[in-house]
Amino acid sequence: MEIAEIASFLARHEPFASLPDPLREALSRAIEIRYFPRGSSVIEAGETNAHLGIIRSGAVELRLGGTELSARLGEGQCFGYPSLLRDGIARNAVVAREDTLLYRLPAKNFRALNEKSEAFRAFFIADENARLRKAVSRLETMREGAGSGPAQVEVGALLRRRDVISAHPETPIRDAARLMTDADVSTLPLIADGRLVGIVTDKDLRRRVLGAGRSADAPVETIMTADPITVGADTDMLSAMLTMSERNIHHLPVTDPDDALIGVLGASDLLNRFGTSAVHVVSRVRAAADAEAVAEATDRLPQALIHLVDSGVDAEHVSRFVSSIGEAAHQRLLTLAEDALGTPPAPFALAIFGSLARQEQALGSDQDNGFVFGDGYDPDAHDDYFSELAARLSDGLNAAGYVYCPGDIMATNTRYRKGAADWMADYDRWISTPDPDAILNATIFFDLRGIAGETDLVDALRDDIYAKARDNGIFLSFVARAAAKNRVPLGFFRTFLLDHDEREGDVLDLKLQAIAPIVDIARVYALAGGIAAANTKARLAACASEGVIGEEAAADLADCFDFVRGVRFRHQADQIRAGDPPTNKLAPASLSRFEREHLKDAFKVIREQLDAVGRAYAGGIT
Numbered sequence: 117m118e119i120a121e122i123a124s125f126l127a128r129h130e131p132f133a134s135l136p137d138p139l140r141e142a143l144s145r146a147i148e149i150r151y152f153p154r155g156s157s158v159i160e161a162g163e164t165n166a167h168l169g170i171i172r173s174g175a176v177e178l179r180l181g182g183t184e185l186s187a188r189l190g191e192g193q194c195f196g197y198p199s200l201l202r203d204g205i206a207r208n209a210v211v212a213r214e215d216t217l218l219y220r221l222p223a224k225n226f227r228a229l230n231e232k233s234e235a236f237r238a239f240f241i242a243d244e245n246a247r248l249r250k251a252v253s254r255l256e257t258m259r260e261g262a263g264s265g266p267a268q269v270e271v272g273a274l275l276r277r278r279d280v281i282s283a284h285p286e287t288p289i290r291d292a293a294r295l296m297t298d299a300d301v302s303t304l305p306l307i308a309d310g311r312l313v314g315i316v317t318d319k320d321l322r323r324r325v326l327g328a329g330r331s332a333d334a335p336v337e338t339i340m341t342a343d344p345i346t347v348g349a350d351t352d353m354l355s356a357m358l359t360m361s362e363r364n365i366h367h368l369p370v371t372d373p374d375d376a377l378i379g380v381l382g383a384s385d386l387l388n389r390f391g392t393s394a395v396h397v398v399s400r401v402r403a404a405a406d407a408e409a410v411a412e413a414t415d416r417l418p419q420a421l422i423h424l425v426d427s428g429v430d431a432e433h434v435s436r437f438v439s440s441i442g443e444a445a446h447q448r449l450l451t452l453a454e455d456a457l458g459t460p461p462a463p464f465a466l467a468i469f470g471s472l473a474r475q476e477q478a479l480g481s482d483q484d485n486g487f488v489f490g491d492g493y494d495p496d497a498h499d500d501y502f503s504e505l506a507a508r509l510s511d512g513l514n515a516a517g518y519v520y521c522p523g524d525i526m527a528t529n530t531r532y533r534k535g536a537a538d539w540m541a542d543y544d545r546w547i548s549t550p551d552p553d554a555i556l557n558a559t560i561f562f563d564l565r566g567i568a569g570e571t572d573l574v575d576a577l578r579d580d581i582y583a584k585a586r587d588n589g590i591f592l593s594f595v596a597r598a599a600a601k602n603r604v605p606l607g608f609f610r611t612f613l614l615d616h617d618e619r620e621g622d623v624l625d626l627k628l629q630a631i632a633p634i635v636d637i638a639r640v641y642a643l644a645g646g647i648a649a650a651n652t653k654a655r656l657a658a659c660a661s662e663g664v665i666g667e668e669a670a671a672d673l674a675d676c677f678d679f680v681r682g683v684r685f686r687h688q689a690d691q692i693r694a695g696d697p698p699t700n701k702l703a704p705a706s707l708s709r710f711e712r713e714h715l716k717d718a719f720k721v722i723r724e725q726l727d728a729v730g731r732a733y734a735g736g737i738t
Contacts, residue, residue: 118149119141119144119145120144122144122147122219123137123140123141123143123144125172125192125219126140126143126144126170126219127140128192129170129192130239130709130710130713131233131235131236131238131239131240133709134235134236135233135235135236139229139232139233143221143225143229146221146222146225147170147219147220147221148167148219148220148221148222149172149217149218149219149220150217150218150220151215151216151217151218152174152176152212152215152216152217152218153212153215154212154213154214154215154216155211155212156211156212157209157210157211157212158176158210158211158212158216158218159196159206159208159209159210160182160206160209161179161180161181161182161206161207161208161209162182162205162206163205163206164204164205164206165196165199165200165204165205165206165223166204166222166223167196167220167221167222167223167226168194168195168196168197168200168220168221168223168226169194169195169196169210169218169219169220170192170193170194170218170219170220170221171189171190171191171192171193171194171195171216171217171218171219172191172217172218172219173191173216173217174190174191174212174213174214174215174216174217175188175189175190175191175212175213175214175216176188176189176195176210176211176212176213176216177189177210177211177213178195178208178209178210179208179209179210179211180207180208181207181208181209182209183209186208188213194240195208195210196210197226197240200223200226200227201230201240204223249671249672249675269352269353270349270350270351270352270353271347271348271349271350271351271352271353271356271368271370271381272349272350272370272378272379274353274381274385275349275370275378275379275380275381275385280305280377280378280379280380281295281296281299281301281304281305282304282305282306282307282377283295283304283305283306283307283336284306284307284308285306285308285313285314285335285336285337285340286335286336286337287306287335287336288332288333288334288335288336289321289325289330289331289332289333289334289335289336289338289339290332290333291336292304292316292336293321293325293332296316296318296321302317302318302367302382303315303316303317303318303367303380303382304316304317304336305369305377305380306336306337306340307377310374310376311374311375311376312344312346312369312371312375312376312377313337313340313342313343314337314340314341314342314343314344315340315341315344315367315369316336316339316340316341317341317366317367320339320340320341321339324339325339344369345359345363345365345368345369346368346369346370346371346375347359347368347369347370347371347381348370348371348372348373349370349372349378351370354429354433356368356381357394357395357437358433358436358437358440360383360395360398361394361395361398361436361437361440361441361444362436362440362443364398364402364444366382366383366399367380367381367382367383368380368381368382369381383395383396383399394417394420394424394437394438394440394441396416396420397413397414397416397417397420397441398440398441398444400412400413400416401413401414401441401444401445401448402444402447402448404448404452406452407449407452407508407511407512407515407516408515410445410448410449410452410512410515410516411512411515411516411517413445413516414441414445414516414517415517417438417441417479417517418479418692418698419692420437420441421434421438421479421685421688421689421692421698422689422692422693424437424685425685425686425689426689430678430682431677431678431679431681431682431684431685432653432678432681434681434685435475435476435477435478435681436475438477438478438479439471439472439475439476439477440475442472442477442481442518443468443472443567445512445513445516445518446466446468446472446485446509446513446567446568447466447567447568449508449509449512449513449516450466450505450509450568450569451568452508452512453504453505453508453509453512454505456508457501457504457505457508458501460501460502460505460569461497461498461501462489462490462492462493462494462498463489463490463491463492463493463569463570463573464487464488464489464490464493464502464569464570464573465487465488465490465566465568465569465570465571465572465573465574466485466486466487466509466527466566466567466568466569467485467486467487467488467564467565467566467567467574468484468485468564468565468566468567469484469485469486469525469560469561469563469564470484470560470563471563472484472565473563473564473565473650474563474635474650474651474652475650475651476635476651476652476681478627478681478684478685478688478698478700479688479692479698480688480697480698480699480700481518482518482519482520482521482522483510483513483514483518483519483520483521483526484521484525484526484560485509485510485525485526485527485532486525486526486527486532486533486539487502487505487506487527487532487533487534488534488535488536488539488566488573488574488577489502489533489534489535489536489573490535490536490570490573493535499530499533502527502533503528503533505527506526506527506528506533507528509527510526510527510528523557525560536573536576536577539577540577540580540581542561543561543577543580543581543584544584546558546561546591547581547584547585547588547591548588548591550590550591550594550595551594552594552597552598555591555594555595555598556598556601559595559598559636559639562581562585562639562643563635563639563650564577564578564650565578565650578648578650579648581648582642582643582646582647582648583646585643585644585646586643586644586645586646589733591643592640592643592644592733593733593734595639595640595643595733596640596729596730596732596733596734597730597734598636599633599636599637599639599640599726599729599730600726600727600729600730600734602628602629602632602633602636602722602726603629604629604630604633604719604720604722604723604726605624605625605629605630605719621703622703623701623702623703624701624702624703624704624715625700625701626680626683626684626687626700626701626702627684627700628700629719630676630680630715630718630719630722631677631680631681631684631700633722633726634652634673634676634677634680634722634725635652637673637722637725637726637729638652638653638655638656638659638673639655640729640733641655641656641659641664641665641729642655642658642659642664644659644664644732644733645658645659645662645664647659647662647664652677653674653677656670656673656674657670657674669725669728672721672725673721673722673725675718675721676718676721676722679714679715679718680715680718683702683707683711683715684700687702687706690706
């Protein structure tokens with residue numbers, strides 16, 4: 117009876133839950149049971165430790181060197197393993213915080229199991245960083261093992277035409293069009309000296325020949341897209357899909373290492389193989405005839421998300437796909453508005469801020485945008501046009517599911533519709549004379565990207581901002597302190613500190629409590645290094661490369677970011693399937709044991725890195 121009770125308890129807690137039943141039962145027979153009254157010593161610092169402690173009930177405190185409180189542990193948690201993995205000497209004193217019943221596994225059994233089970237050994241790696249990295253690796257292995265998702269299938273497996281119809285660049289347009297008609301293809305690769313040099317589509321024939329009044333006797337190279345984007349036959353479909361979505365292309369030539377054409381991958385190939393995908397949502401958005409059609413297209417986004425998650429697509433690529441749809445909606449609505457209002461009277465760029473600028477959108481994002489004007493902009497003469505343009509853009513985005521920004525960060529607000537010099541004046545003020553409250557509200561503007569119009573206006577602005585920020589230690593300290601205000605929802609007992617939501621109850625807010633802190637940390641390091649990348653993982657990689665952050669710390673944060681976003685996307689997919697609106701909030705009870713334990717690891721890593729960025733740039737004030 118007692119052995120069965122021990123085995124039942126172990127089956128509810130990792131790492132024992134993952135062990136085979138016979139191994140767990142044998143382990144249960146080796147366990148000793150000890151009772152410790154409140155306040156009594158379990159292990160003294162400096163003494164030899166002979167057991168792995170497993171808390172059956174009650175709680176204990178770990179005190180480094182016997183004095184400094186380092187952790188509090190509760191039911192199901194283990195202690196004593198660092199000394200068993202080293203020299204057997206306990207660094208922490210362990211004291212019963214309340215009346216406590218312990219299961220104690222002798223050191224010889226712990227070490228034997230450590231040798232026998234890789235999963236058991238991995239769990240007791242001393243730091244959470246390494247454990248979390250193994251969890252991310254495990255998820256990647258599971259995706260690879262699925263075998264049939266877009267991350268596993270190579271584009272070569274989808275090519276239907278092995279004998280590709282092609283032409284020489286000097287072929288007359290008339291003959292090229294006839295060749296496409298006879299072969300019933302919408303894309304014609306152009307080959308010279310055995311190499312792909314260009315590509316022509318039926319859209320090129322309409323726009324560059326019929327629409328432009330060009331002679332059909334001219335060489336087809338005069339209308340081709342030269343040096344088109346290509347992929348190799350061994351490229352996975354996930355990467356090919358993302359290239360199509362972000363570059364707004366429907367055909368992707370596939371070449372060998374010598375640039376010889378193997379075939380052409382079409383968006384229809386993806387639809388036939390993978391069904392609803394982000395690529396087709398993007399295509400529908402870009403083909404929309406009006407704002408209503410844009411909204412109808414983006415209505416397909418939730419199903420596209422479910423498809424991506426069920427296909428085993430990793431969190432970074434899911435974010436990129438979701439962002440490509442949001443970006444396409446902005447661009448198409450702006451084009452439709454310009455078509456209705458006429459040619460813009462002055463050069464301008466549509467700038468986006470926040471998660472879309474970082475290419476890290478999830479479902480339920482609002483809109484954050486502005487106009488940056490170039491030389492020649494006259495507010496008195498031109499603002500009526502741009503005011504109406506902004507209104508049409510903002511209203512269209514709201515109808516398409518990108519709700520109005522609660523903080524009014526939209527081009528409809530004159531504060532965010534101005535010349536490049538005026539924008540730079542704002543950044544100068546934030547950087548040169550920082551104010552804590554202003555910085556807290558302004559950090560979103562340091563994640564910016566131009567996606568339409570004269571985007572070089574935004575590129576130049578961003579480069580100037582980051583060059584200026586790098587040299588201002590006071591500004592960096594304010595940004596670091598703003599980051600340090602993030603509250604990590606993990607208590608002393610490795611229990612979650614929950615927020616109460618009137619509709620959803622006691623929940624974790626993954627966006628505010630896990631994703632935002634990592635974004636903030638990466639932004640601080642990017643500003644400190646003068647690195648103008650917007651994407652969080654790109655920032656971490658670039659900062660590690662430049663020595664602004666340690667490589668291990670950057671890798672830990674990237675792993676946290678991937679893991680937490682993966683949990684969020686799976687949660688949102690489940691909400692959509694249940695008919696509920698997708699949110700960033702979830703109840704811990706809805707998490708799997710694997711997710712729950714490694715989410716705690718992620719929160720601990722985030723807290724440590726918030727402390728580190730505070731020490732580096734905020735004078736240790738965290």
